[in-house]
Amino acid sequence: MASERDILIVGGGHNGLVCAAYLAKAGLKVTVLERRHVVGGAAVTEEFHPGFRNSVASYTVSLLNPKVIADLELHRHGLKIVERKVSNFLPVPGGYLATGEGRTKSEVAKFSQKDADRLDAYGDRLEAIADVLRDLVLQTPPNLVEGGLAQAIPELLKSASLGRKLSHLDMTAKRDLLALFAQSAGDWLDGWFESDPIKAVYGFDGVVGNYASPYTPGSAYVLLHHVFGEVNGKKGAWGHAIGGMGAITQAMAACCRERGVEIRTDVAVAEILVEKGRAVGVVTEKGETLRGRAVVSNLNPKLLFGKLVDRSFQPADFAERIDRYRSGSGTFRMNVALSKLPDFTCLPGPGDHLTAGIIIAPSLAYMEQAYADARAHGWSKAPIVEMLIPSTLDDSLAPPGQHVASLFCQHVSPTLSGGRSWDDHREEVADLMIATVDAQAPGFAASVVGRQVLSPLDLERTFGLSGGDIMHGNLSLDQMFSARPVLGAGDYRTPIAGLYQCGAGTHPGGGVTGAPGHNAAREIIKDARRGRLRAA
Template identity: 75%
Template sequence: MTALKAPHRPRPRPTPETRDIVVVGGGHNGLVCAAYLAKAGLKVTVLERRDVVGGAAVTEEFHPGFRNSVASYTVSLLNPKVIADLDLHAHGLEIVERRIGNFLPLEDGYLLAGEGLTRDQVSKFSSIDAERLAEYEARLEVVADTLRALVLETPPNLSEGSWLGALPELLKAANLGGRLGGMSMTARRDLLDLFSKSAGDWLDGWFESDPIKALFGFDSIVGNFASPYTPGSAYVLLHHLFGEVNGKKGTWGHAIGGMGAITQAMARCCEARGVEIRTGCAVSEVLVENGGAGRVVLESGETLSARAVVSNLNPKLLFGSLIDPDALPGDFKERIRHYKCGSGTFRMNVALDRLPSFTALPGEGDHLTAGIIMAPSLGHMEQAYADARRHGWSKEPIIEMLIPSTIDPTLAPDGQHVASLFCQHVAPELPGGRDWDDHRDEVAQVMIDTVDRWAPGFRDSVLGHQALTPKDLERTFGLVGGDIFHGALSLDQLFSARPVLGHADHRSPIKGLYQCGSGTHPGGGVTGAPGHNAAREILKDFGKRMG
């Protein structure tokens, strides 16, 4: 899918006030960046196209009386430093842990995963796998800890220029090398495997039973339109382990009030620090004048001036739709044109008159507070990907269902519930030139039927639903190709190469134009890390320090 363009570019109508910073896009990273910049004393305005800030992390009513996290839907990756620095808990944020981490229903049983549960559960299927589990988790955690420490750092920026000018980046690279050099040889080999191998190959090397491989392998295809046997998918698995909830590493949780509670707390922090937040303000162009960016044009025709412009948009959307292409270096423009986007995600929110009952584990219980993964094996996931490539969607898709109303009664009427369905795999663009708008409901019914096979009666409990195709995710939230990460987490689009080699430091080829979104290091998820890191680099250029 191509990035959306404004239908016209009205004549600029300037406003007299000059700000220090204009942030384009009021998603969570834009808000985080704005909060840090404002704390350092800069005058900041955030412009959001929609009528509510938060980007994909919003809570909205989707059926009368039922509210849910519309797009992003669960908490773990939100960085604890960002939570503390923005004092989000004082601004109303409350995060609770899942009572059980995951529930994997099977044709002949089930697997529950969580603190104190997983080993005994795995032993039902393989005593060998149960014995290996502790070593697997320990070795994976060593690698995750090493990379977790890099989340809030700007990668070495491999730009052109003299050796003297490159010295700071060389020193940064040397520091990184020193950290990696401190790892044991086993950990270094694991790191290489996790960056280069498929998740399937990695997991097949550890375990023999399908359920545990399916449980862990699911993370490798979340937001990743690929087979779990696609090289590089092991890194996507690892990426989902960076998080923590309330100080517990690798734990997943729920923000009371939904994901919008996170971004509303961020907005309150911004406002308390003097940030001007303007909603319903779509930007049609970032003007490049005398080689630099200092003005943005709104679709209304109004222009805003600033000393710098910070984009929270997908890089393809920014450079493909808002910047005069003649202002960009040719090779950079070509690299952005080939920047890979597309998650293979179909997102649903469902209003229920009762809780589902799974054949594998009937009735109510804490397993219904878990992430419920309906994909019993890596082979099932591989077939779903192959079907989506061929037909546009799988007839037996991969679905993770959360029922957040089991721990957050604010989302639904008494005795009723909301379910989030995070569905893989669907093609970002349908084969044969078909339009997603013509197939949305058809695919939504496939997803409901899939859940009904695991939990008979689910279909009858549905009061209403909202379905978002990749096309819907793009036009509503700016997720190009429906990509929840603002770009694939492949080796050529990570760390110093995110989004393009030579521009990993949040600075673009245009003076005064910065990027703070998930298209920069460390990538996607509701982390706040790109916003944090971008603010640090911007403040350096303004001669200020992070507070």
Template identity: 75%
Template sequence: MEQMTAPLPAPEQDILIIGGGHNGLVCAAYLAAAGLSVTVLEARDLVGGAAVTEEFHPGFRNSVASYTVSLLNPKVINDLELARHGLRVVERRIGNFLPLEDGYLLAGDGLTKAETAKFSQRDADRLDEFNNRLEAIADVLRDLVLETPPNLPEGGLFRALPEMLRALDVGGKLNTLDLTAKRDLLDLFSKSAGDWLDGWFESAPIKALLGFDGVVGNYASPYTPGSAYVLLHHVFGEVNGKKGAWGHAIGGMGAITQAMARCCEERGVNIVTGAKVEEVLVRNGFAAGARTADGQVFTARHVVSNLNPSLLFNQLIAARELPEDFRDRMQRYRNGSGTFRMNVALSQLPSFTCLPGDGDHLTAGIIIAPTLQYMEEAYFDARRTGWSKDPIVEMLIPSTLDDSLAPAGQHVASLFCQHVEPELPDGRSWDDHREEVADLMIETVDKWAPGFKASVLGRQIHSPLDLERKFGLIGGDIFHGALSLDQLFSARPVLGHGDYRTPIKALYQCGSGTHPGGGVTGAPGHNAAREILRDLRRG
């Protein structure tokens, strides 16, 4: 990156936000509501980041990267008046459907216990206690989603005291848990999802259905320590006030970000598309603006990044502007979620061997991964060869809930596929293997639903490399960084900067690489805006 020393013009606005994904839009909406002038720069020709809807085959539209609703924070929904701006979310009729060679397992209201009893009455009898204990922890952690983590700044008592008080507040929330729940919390942060579930249940189907959440977006075995937290991360959500539910945004995930964009525009935010930022401008230790690929310079009093931290600190900021230890740690920041994402246009609904024909089970999250051992082998296989020969596939068919996505009588399906290596071994490129692996994913579904392959009219394929090129998801990482203990809460993205501030003055982060992490939540954008406004009030 070339060194720039020429003087910059006076700041053009109060806030410049880099990246028009959902968290950038949320942050912009809150700051504009406080009376600040805000400009959002988005590299693509439409805002929304990974939460967008596109036509991928004539007459067929679908969510492109993110694909389902649950974690979107209720406070964000209400504060931005997203319903008034056109957002409507409907709940799945059945939560999840796990096809098996000798049957199936359905999960949802009033279903899961009876379904589990088909395989183990003991497991069915334990489900209520399992859910209650998990929910007790999830309730407390939901309260922390909109909190700024305690930071560990350098300096004396004056700087440390506010963080000490914040830590006491967090400790107070955690202290509301009884001793059993505190022990569970320790287990969930340190153990693997597989070990946690093996301690609760004996039958493979219920462990597979619950354990899938431990590997979603997590390039790991379900027996990798720390994967239990990823499972917990996915139970924070709710749909229309119903905790733990999963839903679909009518019009696809782009309906969420388009509603956010309409809120921003109503509040006076200036949104500039086709503006790919190539450099964050820093003057005398302060962020001062950004330069785009076409040479435009945008100046502001404060700059906010909605990008993956690796992209921000390793590519857009000159190394000389960052403290050495911070720079070294950001170069080791871990990305890569083992994700291969597809959309397919279908001439008809699939029919599963274990549960043939149409039905509410086709509105569910359809999980093709019958055991924890299957998931573990998929991970090891990918590590050996670049992708799993028997991959994990979650399929959603949103057109069963939303007829705006496909022509009458036809359908679209989202395929969220794992595990694949973010970077293929032996110098191979995903550009040379994209179609081959896409064929494998479709054939995997076809094994469980014969005729699926023949029903595919068109497809949209995103390898990890495609996800990085198109959406800035480094290594295809849907969470903007691994959800591991060393990259969570006060340590996200790195200890000492878990409060949305960075080593560069007037430069903030508002993306999923900050607390509480990935998923379409809006929480990082909400929290970052609050911290920026606090700093402005302090002068």
């Protein structure tokens, strides 16, 4: 007999909503529980200064999976995505580099004709790997299991299928794949290019959400992770959701409601209820008990198993591995209200470059020093700042003639040493970030009429991003694919029967993709059809 609720989803971020939409379409009764007053997790749009709205945490569109967009009919539910007119804009001493369709080669040639001549080969080689891995994004990883042949055969078949996909790569691509998984972004790019600007633009993707030097082994994969995306069918493009990132999750919520999902906000979960070794519901912070046939977590695995699941229900080695799960991306996030557009010394006046991702980090060496400073001091003396000005593409975000900007700032330490708290240093570091932009665009600081500042601690408190980690855990080789978050729990199931995960702490990881939610729903639906979801 079915219970009143089949599925309880803890956390109404975008993956939780995606999972709910697929489960509801399959005929399951789903309730989403969100701690905040609005669903969307880190992908929300809010007013942060009177008359100024912005994407508060996540800030740009590229990785949102096309299948998720189509299956949830997000465009019918109001989502509109527009492409940046310039992909990236990088001020450098004595000039700038602007990348984008039809212009990258001539821009790179300003610094190195040799590098310009290598761009096509670089793009083709990277895309060959990205195409194969893009296909794996919506696959459930083979899960390392204990038990007999009956348990192992399905996972062996998955492994064989994966092997067939990778076998289609030629030897050049296989060698590139090995390098990208093992090397640093810096080593990978140094092997391709000689000029600092193009290495800085591409290398920035290797440290986004990754508290590491661009020369840290494994950071090349983080670079590759950001190549998977597309906007409106154009691979590798970056875009903006009209109305901000909240427009994505509001469209998802509309789809959920249309399919009969119950969405409850201002409901903080205090405990996953486990009886006889099985998750059967949740207890809220207000003391309400809600029961269901299964519970699905959209939270960071450290938060789920560290705070909501009693340790006595977790296998000892599993709990120990979760304790060691590395989470903390060194992110400092700001939203600023501007009285006018910034005016860059290297390219004065308005223009399409102001629609780009504006990267203030002119070289890999600059990024490496920023990481070293953060490790030693807590934050970079010369930080990495990516600035977007979404109001150049979307006039709904600010009053006429004024603008909003997103500042995605790195590197800062997820936690400060010596007993220091981010609460005591938040504004000091925010001033440094503003000054870093002002050095490239004099007058920027004076144009700031309001700001919202989110340190790693604030990101954790507000959005549940442990250590400010936008990826819900490092994208390192030991925390990817079948090992995300832990070997033996890589198929969205957990060691506790009836408890699943659907967040970015599962394959394929972070970014506003919807893929973990899509994949988790498929596994839950399989279990429901096989009778593995018992009545609560």
